[in-house]
Amino acid sequence: MNDALDLAARVASGDRRALARLLTWIESERPGAREALAALYPRTGRAHIVGVTGAPGTGKSTLVSALAAAARARGRSVGILSVDPSSPFTGGALLGDRIRMMDHIADRGVFMRSMASRGSVGGLAVATGDAIRALDAAGCDLVFVETVGAGQAEIDIARAAQTVIVVEAPGLGDEIQAFKAGILEIADVFVINKADREGAERAANALKAMLDLGNTMKQRRVGRGADLSAATLDASGHHAPGGTGAHAAVASGEWRPPILKTVAAEKRGIEAVLEALEAHRTHLVESGEIVLRERERAADDVQRSLGRALIRRALEAAGPARVEALIDAVAARRIDPRAAVDALLDARLDAGQEGE
Amino acid sequence: MTESNAMAHLRARQSAWETGALHEALSRMPERAETFMTTSSEPIERLYTPLDVAGIDPVDDIGFPGEYPYTRGVHPTGPRGKLWTMRMFAGFGTAEETNARFKFLLNEGQTGLSVAFDLPTLYGYDTDAPETLGEFGKCGVAICTLDDMEVLLNGLPLDKVTTSMTINSPAAIIWAMYIAAAEKRGIPRAALGGTIQNDILKEYIAQKEFIFPPRPSMRLVTDTVEFGTRDLPLWNTISISGYHIREAGATAVQELAFTLADGMEYVRWAIARGVDVDAFAPRLSFFFNAHNDFFEEVAKFRAARRIWARAMRERFGAKRERSWLLRTHAQTAGASLTAQQPEINVARVALQAMAAVLGGTQSLHTNSLDEALALPSQSAVQIALRTQQIIAHESGVANTVDPLGGSYFVEALTTRMEREAERMFGEIEALGGVLPAIEQGYFQRHIADSAARYQHEIEQRQRLVVGVNAYVDAAPPRVPILKMDRDGERRQLERLARVKRERDAEAVSARLAALREGARGSANLMPLLLEAVLARATLQEMMDVLRGVFGVYQEPVIL
């Protein structure tokens, strides 16, 4: 057995050192990572993947830590990926999410990994997707993927996760601002954390109003479940915010994101969130949406991997000197960028028969 | 000449000087740097003249020593009347060892006691707790029970010297032990003078020895203020500390502003409790750092007194003069000491101590030359104490009150720091006050930024540190360091076990249960803690009860 297959076997057997090493391989795009993941792929698909996103200061890490504790109490094993941005200038990163997770450090049923986004376009999604699969294959029942809610990252996470928690907290300035465009659409569960602070009720009400308003928008999300008109939903009366997660879901097939309040630092309100996660997972399965989402993600994975592979092959086939020369030519306005791409793709076609 | 004519004349002469003598000098020899800055990276001008102090009122802003707003000092005669208290912070190992060091220091002419506790004690752990691996007695003395406190204070004249105790999260308990030990020796609590640091806010901000969340911690602090105001009128119930804020990397102005903001927060809580501001305010004291930049430090102390006096009188409506006074202890800057060529630290400490004295401190600790390597040895402590004695008796700076008062530079800097501090108060208020600012990491972020900038300046050699990035000695002499009694931990554990064996276990549980009840409610916890201490409950037993009721704080992640 080669190194990669050996590593895959050890990951499958629950060896956390092997899992840690595989994650390193994935992050650094070591060729063996692909082989190991391919070997592990049939073992994936069992974990419930939960994305957790929100602005800095909302207490995401504390919430994840509390959710992990509650899940452990129910006998579930937990994997946590915390993704933070790398500096675009130095490539370095300072990752502090572990500080909140140290309660679980002695518990072999919790595995946590800090990931830096490492800046490459689409790299976050690819590495995170692979990392999720690694944790899934290692036997984690529940995988939390935590990201700062800023820009592209949260959309990537929404694609990678089955259930997305959007975390808010009162007193971080303009509450409405925090629910910025894009975040409403990706949330399956809203959590107002630090709910013992002044303004929690106001934040919940603002959110509820926005949900009511944006109800039709929600259904535009590609691949989401059966359509129901906003009017029907409003009349159903089952989805008052602040209820427990399990009951906040609308039975008739459409999922209305519950709005839950927690004080994660004091482990208050956590059970309701965990129940909402389970309810959402059940909803995905029963509505058949999970199949659609899986397919959506598979398509996305294939497309991204294809894009990266094509770029890599084209650049390799042309060789660095040719690439630099083309870039110089574009910079000097001798040719336009599309012409440079055509030239690179031609080089790729010429070399295409050589295989990898 | 009228006043404005005089100023116009001065302005004309100054500009003539700039275009004449100055210009000529600069064209012959440029200055050593394009800009000059303080230790806090604040820009400093070439020259200060009456024009720089034109907006400063000689009466309302500067005034006289012992008079509002106390810029020139809290006492009319300054050090001519009474020298500052020479108070050396000490403590290590067992209560016996520290007791012996205290007797040595008193014998050497020290005039007040200052107790350092070990980290387990500071975190409310007994010596036998597993969390304390390797920490026993390392940074101070271990105190678990009343028995330990009695050994620590054995033979010390508690009715004559004042005792300062650097303790925060468990301050109420340690104080209760001190009171109980004194009363057992027949010294009434009303006669006890001293200070508990008891400044929990700066723990969240800088030193990080917090245990409970901020609000229950503030309740505990307010309990001690209320209790002290009634029962121990000579005791300083909080020593509002900028020292640790500065050590964590803050600039002088941040130290000034954050400390005074903390002070005002304690005042708000005590007033909200219903304690008369004029009853407790005179018992608040301060503790500032004395760092490298001589004039900046002097100005900081002067600005602190003026800001505090104005806040107490105008913002909080205090009527008694004693409520307006900012009395302070000072310690030279530990973080400024170098491990490289440790002996040269003596010179740093002397200059820093001089700044504190000229700033008008009431009490002073001078660091020992070996403190960037280990706890100070006895001979190093002696040199540090002698440094204060030289300043007091040989340097001549104690012959007149506030000799730097009226210096264009010092007065301009004092006013600039006051304004800058006021700006920071505004920022804190905009975040909702001190506690929300702590929870949002305002202070922590500013301090971490300043610390990183300071390090960067050293590494870029924009700032020279003798022995570190300049004048480096390849083979510096070694200094002897303190050796601790390796057997101390065993003896401490034995005493703890004996206390637990011999005490009335039922009484202990009853007192702890009463404490739990009290903590759940809103009773003042000091009487309950005194009862538990007398029943010989251990520090950790009491702290665990409070941890159970109050919870344990997780600080915001600021990197």
Place this chain on the structure above:
Amino acid sequence: MTQQPKIRVLIAKPGLDGHDRGAKVVARALRDSGMEVIYTGLRQTPEMIVEAALQEDVDAIGLSILSNAHMALFPRVVELLGAEGRRDILLFAGGIFPDEDVPEIKKLGFRGVFGPGSDTREIADFIRAEIAARG
């Protein structure tokens, strides 16, 4: 385009002291020199530090301590790393250490010991050189 192998460093504070100024300054400096730095916060036991290092698969562990408890805590970290078969991780220490302890700390396997006044660039260079030497 395989990415340059990133150096991952765990910065931890064992023991009870709360002086995190140095740890944070170093963490920031290492980040600024292009490393991925995982900061675990205050009051970490040797068990917590080793498990975190394992899960994060770091190349180096930096321990910052000013409480003088290093001679009790450092050997424990080394012992636990050995038990996990990870003695290959580069160890370095920062803080206040008596001269006579420095050889002892190095004997435990700490390749770098950085006292007050250390230059953060020196620490970054040290890590880079050590990691490069390990291949």
